[in-house]
Amino acid sequence: MDRDGPKHDVANHQVVGGCRMCLAIPGKIVEISSDNPDSALVDVVGVRRRIDLGLLQDDKPAPGEWVLIHVGFAMSKISEQDAADQMSTLRMLGEIDGAMQEVKGYGLDDVN
Amino acid sequence: MRFVDEFREPELISKTAEEIRRLAGTERHYRMMEVCGGHTHAIYRFGLKDILPENIELIHGPGCPVCVLPMGRIDDGLAIAQEPDVIFAAFGDMMRVPGTQGSPLEHKARGIDVRIVYSPSDALKLARLNPDRHVMFFAIGFETTAPSTALTMMRAKAEGIRNFSVFCNHVTIIPAIRAILDSPDMRLDAFIGPGHVSTVIGCRPYEWIAHNERKPIVVSGFEPLDMLQSIVMLLRQLKAGEARVENQYKRVVPWEGNRAALKAMAQVFQLRPYFEWRGLGFISQSALRINDQYAEFDAEQRFEVPGIRVTDPKAAQCGEVLKGVLKPHQCKLFGRECTPEHPIGALMVSTEGSCAAYYNYEHRKAAMVSLSSIA
Numbered sequence: 001m002d003r004d005g006p007k008h009d010v011a012n013h014q015v016v017g018g019c020r021m022c023l024a025i026p027g028k029i030v031e032i033s034s035d036n037p038d039s040a041l042v043d044v045v046g047v048r049r050r051i052d053l054g055l056l057q058d059d060k061p062a063p064g065e066w067v068l069i070h071v072g073f074a075m076s077k078i079s080e081q082d083a084a085d086q087m088s089t090l091r092m093l094g095e096i097d098g099a100m101q102e103v104k105g106y107g108l109d110d111v112n
Numbered sequence: 113m114r115f116v117d118e119f120r121e122p123e124l125i126s127k128t129a130e131e132i133r134r135l136a137g138t139e140r141h142y143r144m145m146e147v148c149g150g151h152t153h154a155i156y157r158f159g160l161k162d163i164l165p166e167n168i169e170l171i172h173g174p175g176c177p178v179c180v181l182p183m184g185r186i187d188d189g190l191a192i193a194q195e196p197d198v199i200f201a202a203f204g205d206m207m208r209v210p211g212t213q214g215s216p217l218e219h220k221a222r223g224i225d226v227r228i229v230y231s232p233s234d235a236l237k238l239a240r241l242n243p244d245r246h247v248m249f250f251a252i253g254f255e256t257t258a259p260s261t262a263l264t265m266m267r268a269k270a271e272g273i274r275n276f277s278v279f280c281n282h283v284t285i286i287p288a289i290r291a292i293l294d295s296p297d298m299r300l301d302a303f304i305g306p307g308h309v310s311t312v313i314g315c316r317p318y319e320w321i322a323h324n325e326r327k328p329i330v331v332s333g334f335e336p337l338d339m340l341q342s343i344v345m346l347l348r349q350l351k352a353g354e355a356r357v358e359n360q361y362k363r364v365v366p367w368e369g370n371r372a373a374l375k376a377m378a379q380v381f382q383l384r385p386y387f388e389w390r391g392l393g394f395i396s397q398s399a400l401r402i403n404d405q406y407a408e409f410d411a412e413q414r415f416e417v418p419g420i421r422v423t424d425p426k427a428a429q430c431g432e433v434l435k436g437v438l439k440p441h442q443c444k445l446f447g448r449e450c451t452p453e454h455p456i457g458a459l460m461v462s463t464e465g466s467c468a469a470y471y472n473y474e475h476r477k478a479a480m481v482s483l484s485s486i487a
């Protein structure tokens with residue numbers, strides 16, 4: 001099926017937002033779930049959320065270690081210094097609010 | 113240099129900028145493409161152009177997944193959303209992106225069940241919470257998000273969940289770079305490689321760019337100093353007549369990537385023969401589809417998909433901007449018909465798109481300057 005593309009008079013008044021799925025958010029592993037080794041509680045500047053560790057199977061992070069989180073999944077282990085640097089980058093990019101909103105959104109239920 | 117003082121390590125930044133000026137000299141022009149939309153956003157946000165000498169031109173690449181998604185795919189996904197009992201789940205980034213019949217958010221206002229999720233695992237959770245409904249996750253992104261979609265589907269299969277599917281729009285970055293390099297009007301000298309995609313795929317997949325195309329590529333972090341250092345590394349290679357893959361972002365990107373993530377992708381996805389990219393057209397083997405072992409979780413197999421194709425207006429010159437032939441403001445529609453409020457072309461759709469980034473920072477800055485000069 002073919003449709004015409006947007007006309008010049010398309011009514012779309014909202015400014016389209018940034019790309020939060022591309023943000024890498026640093027978090028500190030607080031605890032690994034006792035009944036699911038792929039589920040961990042992380043702390044992102046005071047906000048605690050559950051994330052998935054399944055993509056770090058070859059090199060599982062332990063409580064106290066830091067990870068970069070993409071869309072609710074830990075994607076790489078990083079140092080505490082890199083975590084602090086990444087937070088300051090997000091701040092400079094004006095993405096802190098977006099990142100925190102993103103983190104708060106992980107999981108449909110609260111874990112606090 | 114007015115932004116420099118706000119950055120970490122301002123002295124190191126000044127020194128690196130000085131080194132760039134020394135290396136760049138004045139004899140020739142250098143065109144470097146930053147592939148990743150996150151880098152594009154950072155370059156404008158940090159005002160890096162004010163730091164760089166004029167003969168270094170940064171071309172903004174195709175690495176914004178929202179921008180390159182054809183409008184027809186949004187129409188197709190929203191067509192499925194209108195089936196009875198379907199919940200349409202997508203990242204917040206997608207909510208305001210226009211289809212021909214409106215954005216997901218506008219569909220929600222019309223009574224379609226559209227939900228924002230922050231993670232594919234939240235979409236799966238929605239399916240668990242709504243056993244009498246069907247949750248379709250509208251998946252989008254490069255290799256940064258594709259492994260998470262894959263692992264979520266593996267979890268759904270292991271749990272025997274029946275009311276969950278994925279409308280897969282995942283794309284891969286390498287074929288897009290190849291398409292840009294293959295185009296006859298290509299004028300690039302070097303690449304700033306994507307940071308977070310590379311945490312997954314590693315640095316090896318870029319080797320052909322260096323070996324076959326003789327273009328240096330440096331995988332880079334996102335801080336101002338990261339990007340300036342990457343430019344130094346590229347200039348050193350170019351000056352020496354070398355073409356290698358280098359990793360400036362070693363603290364996060366392992367050379368081999370993330371094997372578990374690659375394994376999850378291989379388990380669930382296979383390459384599509386071709387896929388359309390807004391601004392670049394059809395590119396062979398550039399996107400992922402769900403393989404037969406996971407067919408029950410493939411929304412394109414479970415539902416009737418209209419297969420809508422939407423052609424961008426001919427006047428929109430997104431392809432030329434993507435290849436660095438035109439700067440965003442040189443497109444005939446830029447800032448007139450095509451604005452972030454009324455995006456017509458792909459690159460105006462998300463703030464990480466090069467035209468939207470240019471518009472938000474440069475265009476508005478220029479408008480402020482001309483206003484203040486009147487006052």
